[in-house]
Amino acid sequence: MIVTFDALAARQWTERVGSTRRIAFVPTMGALHEGHLSLVRRARELADDVVVSVFVNPTQFAPTEDLARYPKPIEADLAALRQEGVAMVFNPSAETIYPSGFSTYVEPPKVAAPLDGVIRPGHFRGVCTVVLKLFQIVPASIAVFGQKDFQQSLVVKAMVRDLNIPISIVIAETVRETDGLAMSSRNRYLSAAERARALCLSRSLREARVSFDSGERSVAAIEAAMLHELRIGEADGVDSVDYAVVADGESLERLEEIGDSAVALVAARIGTTRLIDNVILCGDC
Protein backbone atom coordinates (compact mmCIF):
# COMPACT_ATOMS: atom_id res chain seq x y z
CA MET A 1 0.00 0.00 0.00
CA ILE A 2 1.41 3.36 -1.06
CA VAL A 3 0.95 6.17 1.43
CA THR A 4 1.66 9.69 0.27
CA PHE A 5 1.08 13.19 1.58
CA ASP A 6 2.10 14.71 -1.75
CA ALA A 7 -0.64 15.86 -4.14
CA LEU A 8 1.47 15.55 -7.27
CA ALA A 9 2.57 12.01 -6.37
CA ALA A 10 -1.04 11.05 -5.69
CA ARG A 11 -2.16 12.40 -9.06
CA GLN A 12 0.68 10.81 -10.98
CA TRP A 13 0.04 7.44 -9.34
CA THR A 14 -3.68 7.67 -10.13
CA GLU A 15 -3.09 8.74 -13.73
CA ARG A 16 -0.54 6.01 -14.34
CA VAL A 17 -2.48 3.16 -12.73
CA GLY A 18 -5.79 4.57 -13.97
CA SER A 19 -4.66 4.43 -17.59
CA THR A 20 -5.11 0.64 -17.55
CA ARG A 21 -7.13 -0.09 -14.41
CA ARG A 22 -10.43 1.18 -12.99
CA ILE A 23 -9.88 3.15 -9.79
CA ALA A 24 -12.45 3.84 -7.09
CA PHE A 25 -11.85 6.58 -4.54
CA VAL A 26 -13.11 6.82 -0.95
CA PRO A 27 -12.56 10.26 0.61
CA THR A 28 -12.56 10.11 4.43
CA MET A 29 -11.64 12.19 7.45
CA GLY A 30 -9.99 9.14 9.01
CA ALA A 31 -10.95 7.78 12.47
CA LEU A 32 -12.12 4.85 10.40
CA HIS A 33 -14.86 2.49 11.55
CA GLU A 34 -16.80 -0.35 9.92
CA GLY A 35 -18.88 2.20 8.01
CA HIS A 36 -15.81 3.51 6.22
CA LEU A 37 -14.50 0.01 5.64
CA SER A 38 -17.81 -0.95 4.04
CA LEU A 39 -17.27 1.93 1.60
CA VAL A 40 -13.82 0.57 0.83
CA ARG A 41 -15.26 -2.91 0.22
CA ARG A 42 -17.94 -1.46 -2.02
CA ALA A 43 -15.22 0.45 -3.90
CA ARG A 44 -13.26 -2.79 -4.37
CA GLU A 45 -16.30 -4.48 -5.86
CA LEU A 46 -16.68 -1.64 -8.36
CA ALA A 47 -13.06 -1.19 -9.43
CA ASP A 48 -9.64 -2.79 -9.79
CA ASP A 49 -7.91 -0.57 -7.25
CA VAL A 50 -9.05 1.54 -4.34
CA VAL A 51 -7.62 4.88 -3.26
CA VAL A 52 -8.55 6.32 0.14
CA SER A 53 -7.86 9.84 1.32
CA VAL A 54 -7.51 10.58 5.02
CA PHE A 55 -7.82 14.30 5.67
CA VAL A 56 -9.61 16.14 8.46
CA ASN A 57 -10.78 19.10 6.40
CA PRO A 58 -10.63 22.30 8.46
CA THR A 59 -12.84 24.33 6.07
CA GLN A 60 -15.90 22.19 6.75
CA PHE A 61 -15.82 22.89 10.50
CA ALA A 62 -17.27 26.11 11.87
CA PRO A 63 -15.06 27.91 14.42
CA THR A 64 -17.33 26.65 17.21
CA GLU A 65 -17.17 23.02 16.08
CA ASP A 66 -15.06 20.02 17.03
CA LEU A 67 -12.11 20.32 14.64
CA ALA A 68 -9.51 20.42 17.43
CA ARG A 69 -10.82 17.31 19.18
CA TYR A 70 -11.65 15.35 16.00
CA PRO A 71 -9.81 12.02 16.41
CA LYS A 72 -6.74 11.38 14.22
CA PRO A 73 -5.65 7.76 14.81
CA ILE A 74 -3.61 7.61 11.59
CA GLU A 75 -1.62 4.46 12.42
CA ALA A 76 -4.75 2.45 13.17
CA ASP A 77 -6.40 3.88 10.04
CA LEU A 78 -3.51 2.85 7.83
CA ALA A 79 -3.43 -0.64 9.34
CA ALA A 80 -7.15 -1.07 8.65
CA LEU A 81 -6.78 0.16 5.07
CA ARG A 82 -3.81 -2.15 4.47
CA GLN A 83 -5.96 -5.00 5.73
CA GLU A 84 -8.61 -4.10 3.16
CA GLY A 85 -6.15 -4.22 0.28
CA VAL A 86 -6.23 -0.51 -0.45
CA ALA A 87 -3.69 0.40 -3.15
CA MET A 88 -2.96 4.03 -2.27
CA VAL A 89 -3.67 6.34 0.66
CA PHE A 90 -3.49 10.11 0.25
CA ASN A 91 -2.89 11.68 3.65
CA PRO A 92 -2.03 15.34 3.06
CA SER A 93 -1.30 18.05 5.59
CA ALA A 94 -3.62 21.04 5.92
CA GLU A 95 -0.86 23.17 4.36
CA THR A 96 -0.79 20.93 1.28
CA ILE A 97 -4.51 21.36 0.73
CA TYR A 98 -4.76 24.99 1.85
CA PRO A 99 -1.40 26.63 1.19
CA SER A 100 -0.79 30.24 2.10
CA GLY A 101 -2.80 32.50 -0.23
CA PHE A 102 -5.50 29.91 -0.86
CA SER A 103 -8.74 31.76 -1.61
CA THR A 104 -10.89 29.91 -4.18
CA TYR A 105 -13.95 28.03 -2.91
CA VAL A 106 -16.89 26.15 -4.34
CA GLU A 107 -20.26 27.79 -3.77
CA PRO A 108 -22.40 24.71 -3.11
CA PRO A 109 -25.52 23.71 -5.03
CA LYS A 110 -29.03 24.56 -3.88
CA VAL A 111 -29.51 21.24 -2.06
CA ALA A 112 -26.85 22.42 0.43
CA ALA A 113 -29.12 25.21 1.68
CA PRO A 114 -31.56 23.50 4.10
CA LEU A 115 -30.88 21.32 7.19
CA ASP A 116 -27.11 21.20 7.83
CA GLY A 117 -26.80 24.20 5.51
CA VAL A 118 -28.70 26.21 8.10
CA ILE A 119 -27.24 24.60 11.22
CA ARG A 120 -23.63 24.48 10.03
CA PRO A 121 -22.99 27.64 7.97
CA GLY A 122 -20.06 27.18 5.61
CA HIS A 123 -19.96 23.41 6.15
CA PHE A 124 -20.92 22.40 2.60
CA ARG A 125 -18.76 25.15 1.11
CA GLY A 126 -15.85 23.43 2.84
CA VAL A 127 -17.05 19.97 1.82
CA CYS A 128 -17.51 20.93 -1.84
CA THR A 129 -14.18 22.72 -1.99
CA VAL A 130 -12.18 19.84 -0.56
CA VAL A 131 -14.05 17.18 -2.54
CA LEU A 132 -13.50 19.07 -5.79
CA LYS A 133 -9.80 19.41 -4.96
CA LEU A 134 -9.52 15.73 -4.04
CA PHE A 135 -11.23 14.76 -7.29
CA GLN A 136 -8.61 16.76 -9.20
CA ILE A 137 -5.76 15.20 -7.23
CA VAL A 138 -7.17 11.65 -7.43
CA PRO A 139 -8.84 11.47 -10.86
CA ALA A 140 -10.60 8.16 -10.24
CA SER A 141 -13.55 6.78 -12.24
CA ILE A 142 -15.77 6.26 -9.20
CA ALA A 143 -16.06 7.77 -5.74
CA VAL A 144 -17.95 6.13 -2.90
CA PHE A 145 -19.68 8.13 -0.16
CA GLY A 146 -21.82 6.95 2.74
CA GLN A 147 -25.55 7.42 2.97
CA LYS A 148 -25.14 8.36 6.64
CA ASP A 149 -24.24 11.85 5.42
CA PHE A 150 -27.29 11.93 3.20
CA GLN A 151 -27.35 15.65 2.46
CA GLN A 152 -23.62 15.55 1.73
CA SER A 153 -24.18 12.77 -0.80
CA LEU A 154 -26.80 14.88 -2.61
CA VAL A 155 -24.54 17.94 -2.48
CA VAL A 156 -21.59 16.05 -3.94
CA LYS A 157 -23.74 14.48 -6.67
CA ALA A 158 -25.14 17.90 -7.65
CA MET A 159 -21.69 19.50 -7.64
CA VAL A 160 -20.25 16.75 -9.82
CA ARG A 161 -23.12 17.11 -12.28
CA ASP A 162 -23.06 20.93 -12.30
CA LEU A 163 -19.29 21.22 -12.70
CA ASN A 164 -18.93 18.33 -15.20
CA ILE A 165 -16.45 16.49 -12.98
CA PRO A 166 -15.73 13.17 -14.73
CA ILE A 167 -16.43 10.81 -11.83
CA SER A 168 -19.36 8.55 -10.91
CA ILE A 169 -20.70 9.00 -7.40
CA VAL A 170 -21.86 5.85 -5.61
CA ILE A 171 -23.72 6.09 -2.31
CA ALA A 172 -23.30 3.11 0.02
CA GLU A 173 -25.73 2.13 2.75
CA THR A 174 -25.23 3.18 6.34
CA VAL A 175 -23.60 0.57 8.56
CA ARG A 176 -25.10 0.24 12.03
CA GLU A 177 -24.08 -1.26 15.34
CA THR A 178 -26.20 -4.29 16.23
CA ASP A 179 -28.46 -2.10 18.38
CA GLY A 180 -29.12 0.26 15.46
CA LEU A 181 -26.73 3.16 16.15
CA ALA A 182 -25.32 4.45 12.87
CA MET A 183 -21.55 4.16 12.84
CA SER A 184 -19.79 7.52 13.12
CA SER A 185 -16.32 8.71 14.05
CA ARG A 186 -18.08 10.98 16.51
CA ASN A 187 -19.56 8.02 18.43
CA ARG A 188 -16.24 7.73 20.24
CA TYR A 189 -16.98 11.03 21.97
CA LEU A 190 -19.93 9.40 23.77
CA SER A 191 -19.80 8.20 27.39
CA ALA A 192 -21.56 4.90 28.12
CA ALA A 193 -24.66 6.76 29.31
CA GLU A 194 -24.66 9.02 26.26
CA ARG A 195 -24.13 6.01 24.01
CA ALA A 196 -27.38 4.55 25.36
CA ARG A 197 -29.26 7.82 24.80
CA ALA A 198 -27.88 8.03 21.25
CA LEU A 199 -30.16 5.15 20.29
CA CYS A 200 -33.01 7.66 20.21
CA LEU A 201 -31.88 8.72 16.73
CA SER A 202 -32.17 5.35 15.06
CA ARG A 203 -35.34 4.63 17.08
CA SER A 204 -36.95 7.81 15.76
CA LEU A 205 -36.09 6.77 12.20
CA ARG A 206 -37.40 3.26 12.79
CA GLU A 207 -40.62 4.89 14.01
CA ALA A 208 -40.77 6.96 10.79
CA ARG A 209 -40.25 3.79 8.76
CA VAL A 210 -42.96 1.85 10.63
CA SER A 211 -45.37 4.75 10.36
CA PHE A 212 -44.73 5.11 6.60
CA ASP A 213 -45.02 1.36 6.06
CA SER A 214 -48.35 1.33 7.84
CA GLY A 215 -49.67 3.82 5.29
CA GLU A 216 -49.07 7.20 6.93
CA ARG A 217 -48.35 9.86 4.29
CA SER A 218 -48.69 13.03 6.35
CA VAL A 219 -45.27 14.51 6.97
CA ALA A 220 -46.48 16.32 10.10
CA ALA A 221 -47.68 13.05 11.59
CA ILE A 222 -44.42 11.22 10.88
CA GLU A 223 -42.31 14.12 12.17
CA ALA A 224 -44.36 14.19 15.38
CA ALA A 225 -43.70 10.48 15.86
CA MET A 226 -39.98 11.02 15.28
CA LEU A 227 -39.82 13.88 17.77
CA HIS A 228 -41.66 11.79 20.34
CA GLU A 229 -39.01 9.06 20.09
CA LEU A 230 -36.18 11.58 20.49
CA ARG A 231 -37.45 12.39 24.04
CA ILE A 232 -35.85 15.84 24.06
CA GLY A 233 -34.50 16.82 27.47
CA GLU A 234 -35.60 13.60 29.15
CA ALA A 235 -33.12 11.46 31.08
CA ASP A 236 -33.17 8.78 28.40
CA GLY A 237 -33.45 11.20 25.47
CA VAL A 238 -31.33 13.59 23.45
CA ASP A 239 -30.43 17.03 24.81
CA SER A 240 -31.59 18.96 21.77
CA VAL A 241 -32.68 18.45 18.20
CA ASP A 242 -31.35 20.38 15.22
CA TYR A 243 -33.94 18.82 12.94
CA ALA A 244 -36.15 15.76 12.67
CA VAL A 245 -37.86 16.00 9.31
CA VAL A 246 -39.23 14.21 6.30
CA ALA A 247 -38.03 15.84 3.07
CA ASP A 248 -37.97 15.25 -0.65
CA GLY A 249 -35.25 12.69 -1.33
CA GLU A 250 -33.71 14.66 -4.18
CA SER A 251 -34.14 18.34 -3.37
CA LEU A 252 -34.47 18.02 0.44
CA GLU A 253 -37.32 20.48 0.15
CA ARG A 254 -40.03 20.33 2.78
CA LEU A 255 -42.96 18.08 1.99
CA GLU A 256 -46.54 18.23 3.25
CA GLU A 257 -47.52 14.85 1.96
CA ILE A 258 -45.17 12.06 0.93
CA GLY A 259 -45.09 11.35 -2.80
CA ASP A 260 -42.57 9.37 -4.86
CA SER A 261 -39.41 10.19 -2.99
CA ALA A 262 -38.90 10.90 0.68
CA VAL A 263 -36.24 10.60 3.33
CA ALA A 264 -36.44 11.03 7.08
CA LEU A 265 -33.47 12.87 8.56
CA VAL A 266 -32.49 13.60 12.10
CA ALA A 267 -29.71 15.64 13.73
CA ALA A 268 -29.57 15.79 17.50
CA ARG A 269 -27.16 16.62 20.29
CA ILE A 270 -26.19 14.46 23.22
CA GLY A 271 -23.91 16.28 25.61
CA THR A 272 -21.41 18.06 23.39
CA THR A 273 -21.74 15.53 20.58
CA ARG A 274 -23.84 16.11 17.49
CA LEU A 275 -25.07 13.01 15.68
CA ILE A 276 -26.96 12.64 12.40
CA ASP A 277 -28.83 9.76 10.82
CA ASN A 278 -31.44 9.15 8.13
CA VAL A 279 -33.61 6.56 6.47
CA ILE A 280 -34.97 6.54 2.94
CA LEU A 281 -38.73 6.06 3.12
CA CYS A 282 -39.35 5.71 -0.61
CA GLY A 283 -37.86 6.48 -4.00
CA ASP A 284 -34.38 5.72 -5.19
CA CYS A 285 -32.61 8.73 -3.72
Add this chain to the structure above:
Amino acid sequence: MIVTFDALAARQWTERVGSTRRIAFVPTMGALHEGHLSLVRRARELADDVVVSVFVNPTQFAPTEDLARYPKPIEADLAALRQEGVAMVFNPSAETIYPSGFSTYVEPPKVAAPLDGVIRPGHFRGVCTVVLKLFQIVPASIAVFGQKDFQQSLVVKAMVRDLNIPISIVIAETVRETDGLAMSSRNRYLSAAERARALCLSRSLREARVSFDSGERSVAAIEAAMLHELRIGEADGVDSVDYAVVADGESLERLEEIGDSAVALVAARIGTTRLIDNVILCGDC
Protein backbone atom coordinates in the same frame (compact mmCIF):
# COMPACT_ATOMS: atom_id res chain seq x y z
CA MET B 1 -11.79 19.53 -37.70
CA ILE B 2 -14.31 18.00 -35.35
CA VAL B 3 -17.07 20.35 -34.17
CA THR B 4 -19.23 19.21 -31.31
CA PHE B 5 -21.80 20.78 -29.02
CA ASP B 6 -21.84 17.67 -26.81
CA ALA B 7 -19.86 17.73 -23.55
CA LEU B 8 -19.44 13.97 -23.32
CA ALA B 9 -18.20 13.74 -26.91
CA ALA B 10 -15.74 16.56 -26.26
CA ARG B 11 -14.39 14.84 -23.16
CA GLN B 12 -14.13 11.45 -24.79
CA TRP B 13 -12.32 12.91 -27.78
CA THR B 14 -9.88 14.77 -25.50
CA GLU B 15 -9.26 11.72 -23.30
CA ARG B 16 -8.69 9.43 -26.27
CA VAL B 17 -6.43 11.76 -28.25
CA GLY B 18 -4.81 13.08 -25.07
CA SER B 19 -3.69 9.61 -24.02
CA THR B 20 -0.96 9.73 -26.68
CA ARG B 21 -0.76 13.38 -27.73
CA ARG B 22 -0.30 16.68 -25.90
CA ILE B 23 -3.41 18.84 -26.15
CA ALA B 24 -3.61 22.60 -25.69
CA PHE B 25 -6.95 24.28 -25.11
CA VAL B 26 -8.04 27.81 -26.01
CA PRO B 27 -11.36 28.80 -24.41
CA THR B 28 -13.04 31.68 -26.29
CA MET B 29 -16.37 33.47 -26.56
CA GLY B 30 -16.08 33.38 -30.36
CA ALA B 31 -16.23 36.53 -32.51
CA LEU B 32 -12.65 35.59 -33.22
CA HIS B 33 -10.02 38.11 -34.25
CA GLU B 34 -6.25 38.01 -34.73
CA GLY B 35 -5.79 38.06 -30.95
CA HIS B 36 -7.64 34.78 -30.58
CA LEU B 37 -5.83 33.30 -33.55
CA SER B 38 -2.50 34.22 -31.99
CA LEU B 39 -3.57 32.19 -28.93
CA VAL B 40 -4.37 29.26 -31.20
CA ARG B 41 -0.95 29.55 -32.86
CA ARG B 42 0.75 29.72 -29.48
CA ALA B 43 -1.23 26.61 -28.45
CA ARG B 44 -0.05 24.80 -31.59
CA GLU B 45 3.57 25.59 -30.74
CA LEU B 46 3.07 24.10 -27.26
CA ALA B 47 1.14 20.95 -28.11
CA ASP B 48 0.35 18.35 -30.76
CA ASP B 49 -3.33 19.24 -31.07
CA VAL B 50 -5.39 22.31 -30.31
CA VAL B 51 -8.94 22.36 -28.96
CA VAL B 52 -10.93 25.61 -29.01
CA SER B 53 -14.19 26.24 -27.24
CA VAL B 54 -16.62 28.84 -28.56
CA PHE B 55 -19.18 29.73 -25.92
CA VAL B 56 -20.64 33.11 -25.00
CA ASN B 57 -20.92 32.50 -21.27
CA PRO B 58 -24.07 34.14 -19.88
CA THR B 59 -22.98 33.90 -16.23
CA GLN B 60 -20.09 36.30 -16.72
CA PHE B 61 -22.35 39.08 -17.98
CA ALA B 62 -24.25 41.26 -15.51
CA PRO B 63 -27.93 41.84 -16.40
CA THR B 64 -27.06 45.37 -17.57
CA GLU B 65 -24.25 44.22 -19.84
CA ASP B 66 -23.96 43.37 -23.54
CA LEU B 67 -24.80 39.64 -23.57
CA ALA B 68 -27.71 40.05 -26.01
CA ARG B 69 -25.70 42.03 -28.54
CA TYR B 70 -22.45 40.09 -28.16
CA PRO B 71 -21.53 39.00 -31.70
CA LYS B 72 -21.91 35.31 -32.61
CA PRO B 73 -20.45 34.82 -36.11
CA ILE B 74 -20.06 31.07 -35.69
CA GLU B 75 -19.55 30.21 -39.38
CA ALA B 76 -16.73 32.71 -39.76
CA ASP B 77 -15.23 31.52 -36.47
CA LEU B 78 -15.23 27.89 -37.57
CA ALA B 79 -13.69 28.79 -40.92
CA ALA B 80 -10.89 30.68 -39.19
CA LEU B 81 -10.23 27.81 -36.78
CA ARG B 82 -10.21 25.28 -39.62
CA GLN B 83 -7.65 27.47 -41.35
CA GLU B 84 -5.48 27.35 -38.22
CA GLY B 85 -5.49 23.55 -38.15
CA VAL B 86 -7.54 23.26 -34.95
CA ALA B 87 -8.38 19.62 -34.21
CA MET B 88 -11.61 20.00 -32.24
CA VAL B 89 -14.07 22.79 -31.53
CA PHE B 90 -16.46 22.59 -28.59
CA ASN B 91 -19.43 24.83 -29.27
CA PRO B 92 -22.07 24.04 -26.65
CA SER B 93 -25.47 25.61 -26.11
CA ALA B 94 -26.20 27.56 -22.93
CA GLU B 95 -28.52 24.68 -21.91
CA THR B 96 -25.64 22.19 -22.18
CA ILE B 97 -23.45 24.25 -19.87
CA TYR B 98 -26.21 25.46 -17.54
CA PRO B 99 -28.97 22.86 -17.58
CA SER B 100 -32.12 23.32 -15.57
CA GLY B 101 -31.33 23.02 -11.86
CA PHE B 102 -27.74 24.18 -12.25
CA SER B 103 -26.69 25.85 -8.99
CA THR B 104 -22.99 25.23 -8.18
CA TYR B 105 -20.55 28.07 -8.75
CA VAL B 106 -16.91 28.84 -8.12
CA GLU B 107 -16.26 31.57 -5.59
CA PRO B 108 -13.28 33.29 -7.20
CA PRO B 109 -9.88 33.86 -5.61
CA LYS B 110 -8.91 37.08 -3.86
CA VAL B 111 -7.29 38.57 -6.96
CA ALA B 112 -10.79 38.76 -8.49
CA ALA B 113 -11.88 41.36 -5.93
CA PRO B 114 -10.44 44.68 -7.20
CA LEU B 115 -10.88 46.44 -10.59
CA ASP B 116 -13.32 44.43 -12.74
CA GLY B 117 -14.37 42.65 -9.54
CA VAL B 118 -15.81 45.96 -8.35
CA ILE B 119 -17.07 47.27 -11.69
CA ARG B 120 -18.56 43.97 -12.92
CA PRO B 121 -20.05 42.19 -9.89
CA GLY B 122 -20.37 38.46 -10.51
CA HIS B 123 -18.20 38.59 -13.62
CA PHE B 124 -15.32 36.50 -12.29
CA ARG B 125 -17.69 34.10 -10.55
CA GLY B 126 -19.10 33.39 -14.00
CA VAL B 127 -15.64 33.21 -15.57
CA CYS B 128 -14.29 30.83 -12.92
CA THR B 129 -17.36 28.62 -13.07
CA VAL B 130 -17.32 28.23 -16.84
CA VAL B 131 -13.55 27.82 -17.04
CA LEU B 132 -13.59 25.12 -14.36
CA LYS B 133 -16.39 23.34 -16.23
CA LEU B 134 -14.58 23.64 -19.56
CA PHE B 135 -11.40 22.26 -17.98
CA GLN B 136 -13.38 19.21 -16.81
CA ILE B 137 -14.96 18.74 -20.23
CA VAL B 138 -11.70 19.31 -22.14
CA PRO B 139 -8.99 17.82 -19.91
CA ALA B 140 -6.06 19.26 -21.85
CA SER B 141 -2.47 19.63 -20.59
CA ILE B 142 -2.24 23.33 -21.35
CA ALA B 143 -4.68 26.20 -21.68
CA VAL B 144 -3.81 29.49 -23.36
CA PHE B 145 -5.38 32.80 -22.32
CA GLY B 146 -4.71 36.32 -23.54
CA GLN B 147 -2.92 38.97 -21.55
CA LYS B 148 -5.49 41.52 -22.76
CA ASP B 149 -7.74 40.20 -19.98
CA PHE B 150 -4.95 40.55 -17.46
CA GLN B 151 -7.02 40.23 -14.29
CA GLN B 152 -8.81 37.22 -15.77
CA SER B 153 -5.46 35.55 -16.42
CA LEU B 154 -4.46 36.02 -12.77
CA VAL B 155 -7.87 34.81 -11.58
CA VAL B 156 -7.67 31.66 -13.71
CA LYS B 157 -4.10 30.93 -12.61
CA ALA B 158 -5.06 31.31 -8.93
CA MET B 159 -8.16 29.13 -9.34
CA VAL B 160 -6.19 26.39 -11.08
CA ARG B 161 -3.58 26.44 -8.32
CA ASP B 162 -6.10 26.61 -5.47
CA LEU B 163 -8.35 23.85 -6.84
CA ASN B 164 -5.49 21.57 -8.03
CA ILE B 165 -6.78 21.50 -11.59
CA PRO B 166 -4.21 19.54 -13.61
CA ILE B 167 -3.60 22.04 -16.40
CA SER B 168 -0.82 24.53 -17.15
CA ILE B 169 -1.96 28.07 -17.83
CA VAL B 170 -0.05 30.00 -20.48
CA ILE B 171 -0.65 33.73 -20.97
CA ALA B 172 -0.04 35.04 -24.49
CA GLU B 173 0.77 38.64 -25.35
CA THR B 174 -1.90 41.07 -26.47
CA VAL B 175 -2.18 41.51 -30.23
CA ARG B 176 -2.70 45.10 -31.40
CA GLU B 177 -3.86 46.83 -34.53
CA THR B 178 -1.03 48.73 -36.24
CA ASP B 179 -2.16 51.95 -34.53
CA GLY B 180 -1.96 50.32 -31.08
CA LEU B 181 -5.59 49.43 -30.34
CA ALA B 182 -5.73 46.09 -28.49
CA MET B 183 -7.76 43.57 -30.47
CA SER B 184 -11.12 42.82 -28.90
CA SER B 185 -14.39 41.32 -30.05
CA ARG B 186 -16.00 44.48 -28.68
CA ASN B 187 -14.07 46.71 -31.10
CA ARG B 188 -16.68 45.87 -33.70
CA TYR B 189 -19.22 47.84 -31.69
CA LEU B 190 -17.27 51.03 -32.38
CA SER B 191 -18.24 53.61 -35.03
CA ALA B 192 -15.38 55.13 -37.02
CA ALA B 193 -15.33 58.17 -34.74
CA GLU B 194 -15.40 55.98 -31.62
CA ARG B 195 -12.67 53.80 -33.08
CA ALA B 196 -10.43 56.86 -33.28
CA ARG B 197 -11.22 57.86 -29.70
CA ALA B 198 -10.50 54.29 -28.53
CA LEU B 199 -6.80 54.91 -29.19
CA CYS B 200 -6.73 56.85 -25.92
CA LEU B 201 -6.47 53.57 -24.03
CA SER B 202 -3.30 52.31 -25.65
CA ARG B 203 -1.90 55.87 -25.65
CA SER B 204 -2.42 56.12 -21.90
CA LEU B 205 -0.57 52.83 -21.43
CA ARG B 206 2.23 53.94 -23.72
CA GLU B 207 2.48 57.06 -21.57
CA ALA B 208 2.71 54.86 -18.46
CA ARG B 209 5.45 52.82 -20.12
CA VAL B 210 7.45 55.90 -21.19
CA SER B 211 7.10 57.43 -17.75
CA PHE B 212 8.23 54.23 -16.04
CA ASP B 213 11.14 53.80 -18.47
CA SER B 214 12.29 57.34 -17.77
CA GLY B 215 12.62 56.40 -14.09
CA GLU B 216 9.27 57.44 -12.61
CA ARG B 217 8.34 55.13 -9.71
CA SER B 218 5.49 57.08 -8.12
CA VAL B 219 2.20 55.37 -8.90
CA ALA B 220 0.26 58.62 -8.43
CA ALA B 221 2.42 60.36 -11.02
CA ILE B 222 2.04 57.57 -13.59
CA GLU B 223 -1.71 57.31 -13.00
CA ALA B 224 -2.06 61.07 -13.47
CA ALA B 225 -0.23 60.80 -16.78
CA MET B 226 -2.51 57.94 -17.85
CA LEU B 227 -5.66 59.86 -16.94
CA HIS B 228 -4.41 62.89 -18.85
CA GLU B 229 -4.07 60.81 -22.02
CA LEU B 230 -7.58 59.40 -21.63
CA ARG B 231 -9.02 62.94 -22.10
CA ILE B 232 -12.25 62.08 -20.26
CA GLY B 233 -15.28 63.82 -21.73
CA GLU B 234 -13.31 65.62 -24.42
CA ALA B 235 -14.26 65.33 -28.09
CA ASP B 236 -11.21 63.17 -28.83
CA GLY B 237 -11.27 61.33 -25.51
CA VAL B 238 -13.14 58.51 -23.75
CA ASP B 239 -16.57 59.15 -22.23
CA SER B 240 -15.74 57.73 -18.82
CA VAL B 241 -13.06 55.75 -17.03
CA ASP B 242 -13.72 52.73 -14.81
CA TYR B 243 -10.10 52.64 -13.70
CA ALA B 244 -6.66 53.72 -14.86
CA VAL B 245 -4.24 52.34 -12.32
CA VAL B 246 -0.84 50.87 -11.62
CA ALA B 247 -1.12 47.75 -9.46
CA ASP B 248 0.99 44.89 -8.20
CA GLY B 249 1.39 42.44 -11.09
CA GLU B 250 0.51 39.40 -8.99
CA SER B 251 -2.04 40.49 -6.40
CA LEU B 252 -3.41 43.56 -8.27
CA GLU B 253 -3.21 45.37 -4.94
CA ARG B 254 -2.75 49.11 -5.02
CA LEU B 255 0.83 50.32 -4.97
CA GLU B 256 2.25 53.65 -3.79
CA GLU B 257 5.67 53.11 -5.25
CA ILE B 258 6.60 50.65 -7.98
CA GLY B 259 8.77 47.76 -6.82
CA ASP B 260 9.53 44.44 -8.52
CA SER B 261 6.25 43.80 -10.25
CA ALA B 262 3.75 46.26 -11.65
CA VAL B 263 1.14 46.47 -14.35
CA ALA B 264 -0.76 49.46 -15.68
CA LEU B 265 -4.42 48.71 -16.37
CA VAL B 266 -7.15 50.77 -17.94
CA ALA B 267 -10.88 50.28 -18.45
CA ALA B 268 -12.84 53.02 -20.16
CA ARG B 269 -16.11 53.58 -21.96
CA ILE B 270 -16.63 55.03 -25.40
CA GLY B 271 -20.30 55.42 -26.20
CA THR B 272 -21.91 52.19 -25.00
CA THR B 273 -18.72 50.15 -25.44
CA ARG B 274 -16.41 49.27 -22.57
CA LEU B 275 -12.80 48.54 -23.50
CA ILE B 276 -9.90 47.31 -21.37
CA ASP B 277 -6.16 47.17 -21.93
CA ASN B 278 -2.97 46.83 -19.91
CA VAL B 279 0.78 46.87 -20.07
CA ILE B 280 3.26 45.12 -17.81
CA LEU B 281 5.71 47.71 -16.51
CA CYS B 282 8.05 45.31 -14.74
CA GLY B 283 8.24 41.81 -13.27
CA ASP B 284 7.24 38.58 -14.92
CA CYS B 285 3.53 38.69 -14.16
